[in-house]
Amino acid sequence: MKILEARGLSVGHGDTTVARDLDLDVAPGEIVGIFGPNGAGKTTTLLTLAGCLPAHAGTVTALGSALGRSADARALARRGVRLVPEDRGLFRQLTVRENLVLGLPGRSAGKSALNETLDALPKLRTLLSRRAGLLSGGEQQQLALARALLGRPKLLLVDEMSQGLAPTIAMGLLRMLKVRAAEQGTSVLLVEQHVPMALDVVDRAYVFGHGRIMFAGTAAELAGSPDVLASVYLGAGDGSATGPADGPSPSPDK
Numbered sequence: 001m002k003i004l005e006a007r008g009l010s011v012g013h014g015d016t017t018v019a020r021d022l023d024l025d026v027a028p029g030e031i032v033g034i035f036g037p038n039g040a041g042k043t044t045t046l047l048t049l050a051g052c053l054p055a056h057a058g059t060v061t062a063l064g065s066a067l068g069r070s071a072d073a074r075a076l077a078r079r080g081v082r083l084v085p086e087d088r089g090l091f092r093q094l095t096v097r098e099n100l101v102l103g104l105p106g107r108s109a110g111k112s113a114l115n116e117t118l119d120a121l122p123k124l125r126t127l128l129s130r131r132a133g134l135l136s137g138g139e140q141q142q143l144a145l146a147r148a149l150l151g152r153p154k155l156l157l158v159d160e161m162s163q164g165l166a167p168t169i170a171m172g173l174l175r176m177l178k179v180r181a182a183e184q185g186t187s188v189l190l191v192e193q194h195v196p197m198a199l200d201v202v203d204r205a206y207v208f209g210h211g212r213i214m215f216a217g218t219a220a221e222l223a224g225s226p227d228v229l230a231s232v233y234l235g236a237g238d239g240s241a242t243g244p245a246d247g248p249s250p251s252p253d254k
Protein backbone atom coordinates (compact mmCIF):
# COMPACT_ATOMS: atom_id res chain seq x y z
CA MET A 1 0.00 0.00 0.00
CA LYS A 2 1.19 3.50 -0.81
CA ILE A 3 1.41 5.97 2.07
CA LEU A 4 0.23 8.71 -0.27
CA GLU A 5 -1.31 8.55 -3.71
CA ALA A 6 -2.54 11.61 -5.63
CA ARG A 7 -4.15 11.18 -9.05
CA GLY A 8 -5.06 14.02 -11.39
CA LEU A 9 -4.73 16.44 -8.49
CA SER A 10 -5.24 20.15 -9.17
CA VAL A 11 -4.36 22.65 -6.47
CA GLY A 12 -4.78 26.37 -6.04
CA HIS A 13 -6.20 29.28 -4.11
CA GLY A 14 -9.81 30.39 -4.46
CA ASP A 15 -10.75 30.13 -8.12
CA THR A 16 -7.17 30.11 -9.30
CA THR A 17 -5.52 26.79 -10.07
CA VAL A 18 -1.73 26.92 -9.79
CA ALA A 19 -0.81 23.29 -10.60
CA ARG A 20 -2.87 20.56 -12.23
CA ASP A 21 -2.93 16.92 -13.33
CA LEU A 22 -0.52 15.98 -10.57
CA ASP A 23 0.15 12.27 -10.08
CA LEU A 24 2.24 11.82 -6.93
CA ASP A 25 3.12 8.78 -4.83
CA VAL A 26 5.00 8.16 -1.63
CA ALA A 27 5.76 4.53 -0.69
CA PRO A 28 6.38 3.33 2.87
CA GLY A 29 9.79 4.46 4.09
CA GLU A 30 10.46 6.67 1.10
CA ILE A 31 11.82 10.20 1.12
CA VAL A 32 10.46 12.07 -1.88
CA GLY A 33 11.31 15.61 -2.99
CA ILE A 34 9.20 18.19 -4.77
CA PHE A 35 11.28 20.76 -6.62
CA GLY A 36 10.51 23.59 -9.00
CA PRO A 37 10.88 27.30 -9.61
CA ASN A 38 9.34 30.00 -7.42
CA GLY A 39 5.58 30.12 -7.71
CA ALA A 40 5.30 26.65 -9.30
CA GLY A 41 2.75 25.53 -6.71
CA LYS A 42 4.93 23.38 -4.47
CA THR A 43 3.74 24.84 -1.17
CA THR A 44 0.15 24.91 -2.38
CA THR A 45 0.44 21.20 -3.19
CA LEU A 46 1.88 20.36 0.21
CA LEU A 47 -0.86 22.35 1.97
CA THR A 48 -3.48 20.51 -0.07
CA LEU A 49 -1.98 17.12 0.78
CA ALA A 50 -1.96 18.13 4.46
CA GLY A 51 -5.67 18.94 4.30
CA CYS A 52 -5.13 22.68 4.81
CA LEU A 53 -6.51 23.61 1.38
CA PRO A 54 -9.25 21.91 -0.63
CA ALA A 55 -8.20 20.14 -3.83
CA HIS A 56 -9.54 21.76 -7.01
CA ALA A 57 -9.78 18.39 -8.76
CA GLY A 58 -8.50 14.84 -8.58
CA THR A 59 -8.17 12.33 -5.77
CA VAL A 60 -5.80 11.93 -2.85
CA THR A 61 -5.47 8.76 -0.80
CA ALA A 62 -3.44 9.09 2.38
CA LEU A 63 -2.73 6.02 4.52
CA GLY A 64 -5.41 4.07 2.70
CA SER A 65 -8.24 6.59 3.06
CA ALA A 66 -9.50 9.02 0.47
CA LEU A 67 -9.10 12.64 1.48
CA GLY A 68 -12.27 14.02 -0.04
CA ARG A 69 -12.80 17.61 -1.18
CA SER A 70 -13.19 19.04 2.30
CA ALA A 71 -10.13 17.36 3.79
CA ASP A 72 -9.53 18.24 7.38
CA ALA A 73 -5.97 18.84 8.58
CA ARG A 74 -6.79 17.74 12.13
CA ALA A 75 -8.33 14.45 11.01
CA LEU A 76 -5.30 13.80 8.83
CA ALA A 77 -2.96 14.61 11.72
CA ARG A 78 -4.81 12.04 13.86
CA ARG A 79 -4.24 9.47 11.11
CA GLY A 80 -0.51 10.21 11.14
CA VAL A 81 0.06 12.94 8.56
CA ARG A 82 2.08 15.85 9.94
CA LEU A 83 3.09 19.09 8.26
CA VAL A 84 6.14 21.22 9.06
CA PRO A 85 5.07 24.47 7.37
CA GLU A 86 7.36 27.02 5.79
CA ASP A 87 6.98 29.38 8.79
CA ARG A 88 7.78 26.43 11.12
CA GLY A 89 4.48 26.73 12.98
CA LEU A 90 5.99 27.23 16.45
CA PHE A 91 4.36 28.83 19.46
CA ARG A 92 6.86 31.65 19.79
CA GLN A 93 5.82 32.73 23.30
CA LEU A 94 6.14 29.20 24.68
CA THR A 95 9.40 27.54 25.69
CA VAL A 96 11.10 24.81 23.71
CA ARG A 97 9.89 22.27 26.30
CA GLU A 98 6.30 23.51 26.05
CA ASN A 99 6.39 23.38 22.26
CA LEU A 100 7.70 19.81 22.43
CA VAL A 101 5.08 18.68 24.96
CA LEU A 102 2.41 19.87 22.53
CA GLY A 103 3.82 17.42 19.98
CA LEU A 104 3.73 14.44 22.31
CA PRO A 105 1.31 11.66 21.40
CA GLY A 106 0.46 10.74 25.01
CA ARG A 107 2.02 11.06 28.42
CA SER A 108 3.31 7.52 28.93
CA ALA A 109 4.53 6.97 25.37
CA GLY A 110 5.71 10.55 25.35
CA LYS A 111 8.71 10.46 27.63
CA SER A 112 10.71 7.89 25.70
CA ALA A 113 9.73 9.52 22.39
CA LEU A 114 10.93 12.85 23.76
CA ASN A 115 14.25 11.36 24.86
CA GLU A 116 14.80 9.66 21.50
CA THR A 117 14.05 12.86 19.64
CA LEU A 118 16.33 14.93 21.87
CA ASP A 119 19.07 12.33 21.34
CA ALA A 120 18.75 12.99 17.60
CA LEU A 121 18.76 16.78 18.14
CA PRO A 122 20.97 17.22 21.23
CA LYS A 123 21.24 21.01 20.89
CA LEU A 124 17.58 21.28 21.87
CA ARG A 125 18.33 19.72 25.26
CA THR A 126 20.33 22.80 26.17
CA LEU A 127 17.51 25.12 25.10
CA LEU A 128 14.50 23.54 26.79
CA SER A 129 13.70 26.62 28.93
CA ARG A 130 14.18 29.19 26.18
CA ARG A 131 11.23 30.80 24.40
CA ALA A 132 10.86 29.48 20.87
CA GLY A 133 10.71 33.03 19.51
CA LEU A 134 14.23 33.70 20.79
CA LEU A 135 15.82 30.73 19.01
CA SER A 136 18.00 31.15 15.92
CA GLY A 137 16.56 30.06 12.56
CA GLY A 138 18.39 26.74 12.68
CA GLU A 139 17.29 26.07 16.25
CA GLN A 140 13.69 26.90 15.36
CA GLN A 141 13.85 24.47 12.47
CA GLN A 142 15.24 21.79 14.78
CA LEU A 143 12.37 22.41 17.18
CA ALA A 144 9.78 22.27 14.40
CA LEU A 145 11.20 18.97 13.16
CA ALA A 146 11.47 17.56 16.67
CA ARG A 147 7.86 18.43 17.41
CA ALA A 148 6.66 16.82 14.21
CA LEU A 149 8.77 13.68 14.69
CA LEU A 150 7.60 13.26 18.28
CA GLY A 151 4.17 12.22 17.08
CA ARG A 152 5.87 9.40 15.12
CA PRO A 153 3.94 10.38 11.99
CA LYS A 154 3.50 7.89 9.18
CA LEU A 155 3.88 10.69 6.67
CA LEU A 156 5.78 13.90 7.30
CA LEU A 157 5.31 16.82 4.89
CA VAL A 158 8.17 19.32 5.18
CA ASP A 159 8.17 22.70 3.44
CA GLU A 160 11.48 24.46 2.67
CA MET A 161 13.52 23.16 5.53
CA SER A 162 16.69 24.88 4.35
CA GLN A 163 15.10 28.32 4.12
CA GLY A 164 17.16 30.91 5.96
CA LEU A 165 19.70 28.37 7.16
CA ALA A 166 23.41 28.06 6.47
CA PRO A 167 23.93 25.15 4.03
CA THR A 168 25.88 23.06 6.54
CA ILE A 169 23.13 23.41 9.14
CA ALA A 170 20.41 22.62 6.62
CA MET A 171 22.34 19.60 5.34
CA GLY A 172 22.84 18.32 8.88
CA LEU A 173 19.11 18.61 9.56
CA LEU A 174 18.17 16.84 6.34
CA ARG A 175 20.53 13.98 7.17
CA MET A 176 19.15 13.78 10.70
CA LEU A 177 15.65 13.69 9.28
CA LYS A 178 16.58 10.82 6.96
CA VAL A 179 18.07 8.76 9.80
CA ARG A 180 15.24 9.47 12.23
CA ALA A 181 12.56 8.81 9.60
CA ALA A 182 14.15 5.44 8.81
CA GLU A 183 14.36 4.55 12.51
CA GLN A 184 10.71 5.25 13.19
CA GLY A 185 9.23 4.21 9.85
CA THR A 186 8.17 7.69 8.77
CA SER A 187 7.80 8.47 5.06
CA VAL A 188 8.72 12.02 4.06
CA LEU A 189 7.59 14.33 1.28
CA LEU A 190 9.67 17.48 1.23
CA VAL A 191 9.57 20.68 -0.77
CA GLU A 192 13.02 22.13 -1.17
CA GLN A 193 14.60 25.00 -3.11
CA HIS A 194 18.10 23.72 -2.61
CA VAL A 195 18.00 20.78 -5.00
CA PRO A 196 21.63 19.55 -4.86
CA MET A 197 21.37 19.38 -1.09
CA ALA A 198 18.06 17.55 -1.13
CA LEU A 199 19.24 15.10 -3.78
CA ASP A 200 21.62 13.78 -1.16
CA VAL A 201 18.72 12.47 0.94
CA VAL A 202 15.71 11.87 -1.33
CA ASP A 203 14.96 8.55 -3.02
CA ARG A 204 12.75 10.03 -5.72
CA ALA A 205 11.80 13.45 -6.97
CA TYR A 206 9.10 15.37 -8.79
CA VAL A 207 9.92 18.62 -10.57
CA PHE A 208 7.10 21.11 -11.13
CA GLY A 209 7.03 23.50 -14.08
CA HIS A 210 4.37 25.12 -16.26
CA GLY A 211 1.85 24.27 -13.57
CA ARG A 212 2.40 20.54 -13.97
CA ILE A 213 4.84 17.80 -13.10
CA MET A 214 7.52 18.01 -15.77
CA PHE A 215 9.80 15.31 -14.32
CA ALA A 216 9.31 12.28 -12.11
CA GLY A 217 12.15 9.91 -11.37
CA THR A 218 14.80 8.74 -8.98
CA ALA A 219 17.30 11.09 -7.37
CA ALA A 220 20.01 9.61 -9.59
CA GLU A 221 17.91 10.19 -12.73
CA LEU A 222 17.32 13.81 -11.73
CA ALA A 223 21.00 14.33 -10.92
CA GLY A 224 21.74 13.13 -14.45
CA SER A 225 19.23 15.52 -16.09
CA PRO A 226 20.94 18.91 -16.32
CA ASP A 227 18.13 20.44 -18.40
CA VAL A 228 15.54 19.59 -15.77
CA LEU A 229 17.78 20.84 -12.98
CA ALA A 230 18.34 24.10 -14.86
CA SER A 231 14.58 24.61 -15.20
CA VAL A 232 14.26 24.66 -11.42
CA TYR A 233 16.55 27.66 -11.23
CA LEU A 234 15.74 29.37 -14.52
CA GLY A 235 12.02 29.27 -13.81
CA ALA A 236 10.14 26.91 -16.10
CA GLY A 237 7.37 28.47 -14.33
CA ASP A 238 4.17 29.22 -12.79
CA GLY A 239 2.42 29.18 -16.15
CA SER A 240 -0.88 27.82 -14.95
CA ALA A 241 -1.71 30.41 -12.31
CA THR A 242 -4.64 31.62 -14.35
CA GLY A 243 -8.25 30.75 -14.74
CA PRO A 244 -10.68 28.67 -12.76
CA ALA A 245 -10.06 25.12 -11.60
CA ASP A 246 -11.90 23.58 -14.51
CA GLY A 247 -10.62 26.05 -17.07
CA PRO A 248 -8.52 25.14 -20.08
CA SER A 249 -5.07 23.73 -19.45
CA PRO A 250 -2.16 25.94 -20.32
CA SER A 251 0.10 24.99 -23.14
CA PRO A 252 3.17 23.19 -21.83
CA ASP A 253 5.23 25.38 -24.16
CA LYS A 254 4.02 28.57 -22.62
Ligand SMILES: Nc1ncnc2c1ncn2[C@@H]1O[C@H](COP(=O)(O)OP(=O)(O)OP(=O)(O)O)[C@@H](O)[C@H]1O
Pocket (backbone or CB within 6 Å): 013, 018, 036, 037, 038, 039, 040, 041, 042, 043, 044, 045, 193, 238, 241
Ligand atom coordinates in the same frame (compact mmCIF):
# COMPACT_ATOMS: atom_id res chain seq x y z
N1 LIG B 1 -2.93 32.46 -0.06
C1 LIG B 1 -2.80 32.66 -1.35
N2 LIG B 1 -3.79 33.25 -2.06
C2 LIG B 1 -3.69 33.43 -3.40
N3 LIG B 1 -2.62 33.04 -4.15
C3 LIG B 1 -1.60 32.45 -3.48
C4 LIG B 1 -1.65 32.24 -2.07
N4 LIG B 1 -0.49 31.61 -1.70
C5 LIG B 1 0.22 31.46 -2.84
N5 LIG B 1 -0.45 31.97 -3.90
C6 LIG B 1 0.02 31.95 -5.30
O1 LIG B 1 0.02 30.61 -5.76
C7 LIG B 1 1.12 30.40 -6.64
C8 LIG B 1 1.93 29.22 -6.15
O2 LIG B 1 2.48 29.55 -4.89
P1 LIG B 1 3.30 28.48 -4.04
O3 LIG B 1 3.69 29.15 -2.76
O4 LIG B 1 2.53 27.22 -3.96
O5 LIG B 1 4.56 28.25 -4.97
P2 LIG B 1 5.95 27.57 -4.62
O6 LIG B 1 6.28 26.67 -5.75
O7 LIG B 1 5.91 26.96 -3.26
O8 LIG B 1 6.89 28.85 -4.64
P3 LIG B 1 8.19 29.23 -3.76
O9 LIG B 1 9.28 28.29 -4.20
O10 LIG B 1 8.46 30.64 -4.16
O11 LIG B 1 7.83 29.08 -2.31
C9 LIG B 1 1.89 31.71 -6.68
O12 LIG B 1 1.53 32.40 -7.84
C10 LIG B 1 1.44 32.45 -5.44
O13 LIG B 1 1.49 33.84 -5.61
